[in-house]
């Protein structure tokens with residue numbers, strides 16, 4: 238599990254830990270880890286040209302101490318001081334003692350210094366930052382972006398919002414981010430995540446004083462393996478769960494076929510289909526149980542998936558919502574469902590909008606959702622009393638309970654943005670709901686499997702939703718191997 242904590246939580250944990258340690262010990266731990274990561278990113282240290290973009294806070298302090306360590310090993314290190322009179326004094330002394338030099342952002346040689354560097358350390362601002370980079374710092378980010386040097390951000394890329402992953406104005410683009418003690422939510426959530434490059438966590442002992450429950454978390458293979466259902470020798474199809482699919486229409490039969498394709502590979506014992514696309518479903522998947530009745534009368538089902546390809550037919554959506562089993566609401570169903578009916582349900586509801594659908598439900602623009610995903614997913618979950626999976630470049634899952642960490646899906650590929658891929662995800666997540674997983678676990682395990690399957694299906698080239706569904710078993714095997 239990757240855990241991320243918000244700034245306020247990090248600050249509290251830092252204070253507790255600092256009180257138990259000699260002065261400056263934490264910064265030395267951070268600087269040592271940072272210097273080691275920089276050394277590993279360079280072909281050789283001796284003779285390398287390193288530039289430190291240095292702000293006036295402790296983020297700048299970490300950077301100067303790491304620079305001093307690298308200067309001692311023979312690198313040529315120059316610090317560009319954004320605020321020379323307020324630079325961390327001891328760290329600056331350490332750099333100068335080690336043979337490093339300083340300059341200012343406006344010095345005529347600064348652009349060529351940055352352009353000729355092998356490595357640039359971004360220590361402009363860390364968790365103390367708010368808003369995009371200030372006017373005096375923004376040109377340094379532009380110079381760093383234009384330089385062929387490797388850019389390493391210290392703790393986080395300067396200019397991003399650490400708590401939300403929002404980017405409001407200019408920000409550094411890093412190849413590598415070396416973060417201390419715990420991940421920050423912005424390192425996991427787009428658009429900020431794209432600024433971070435690969436992320437390396439340095440242990441500075443903070444785990445002992447951080448709360449056990451993070452603010453944001455990201456499942457890894459082992460976490461998902463532990464969630465996926467394993468049939469026991471006594472399992473029959475009913476004990477493994479039956480997932481009902483009330484989806485598709487005469488106009489959009491394909492959505493039903495793809496939802497069934499996902500559901501069949503999701504671990505439920507059987508898939509029951511109701512709706513106008515029965516012929517198309519049976520032709521493709523003869524193993525489907527088909528009923529000509531609505532969701533309430535179709536027979537035993539442990540979870541319903543409704544909405545994909547529904548067109549304008551609100552009746553099956555309303556009927557599925559009126560049952561007392563978990564319901565997954567997707568696509569047209571999100572628009573057709575009555576908000577009060579969703580809020581009044583006693584069984585769990587899982588909603589799976591993409592940014593455009595989320596925007597329509599929230600009454601904001603798509604851009605607003607994409608730039609502030611964490612806020613959007615939390616608002617929807619609270620507003621509908623439902624678990625919400627917000628699809629996108631970083632898929633997020635939130636429950637209506639604010640104290641439950643938001644999950645970020647780490648798998649996935651831009652190739653998954655293809656027609657019908659969401660229908661496969663709905664079927665898959667519905668199947669896991671029917672197998673007895675909580676909405677949060679079903680959604681996160683499904684997103685993880687689906688993302689991995691997308692990568693396998695795409696292998697770096699365009700893919701189609703059917704191929705994604707067909708790659709789910711391979712992803713499942715890899716995760717559980």
Ligand SMILES: NC(=O)C1=CN([C@@H]2O[C@H](COP(=O)(O)OP(=O)(O)OC[C@H]3O[C@@H](n4cnc5c(N)ncnc54)[C@H](OP(=O)(O)O)[C@@H]3O)[C@@H](O)[C@H]2O)[C@@H](O)CC1
Nearest residue numbers: 251264293294295296362363364365366367369370371392
């Ligand atoms: N937590 C931990 O356990 C540990 C934390 N450690 C390190 O401490 C860091 C936090 O240090 P911090 O608190 O001194 O704040 P920091 O990020 O340097 O920023 C403050 C400076 O930035 C400026 N500034 C603000 N916004 C800005 C903007 N948009 N654009 C430009 N500038 C902006 C602001 O200016 P001011 O408002 O004062 O004028 C002030 O000068 C943390 O990220 C980690 O690296 C490690 O050493 C060890 C363990």
Ligand SMILES: [K+]
Nearest residue numbers: 359362391393
């Ligand atoms: K930084």
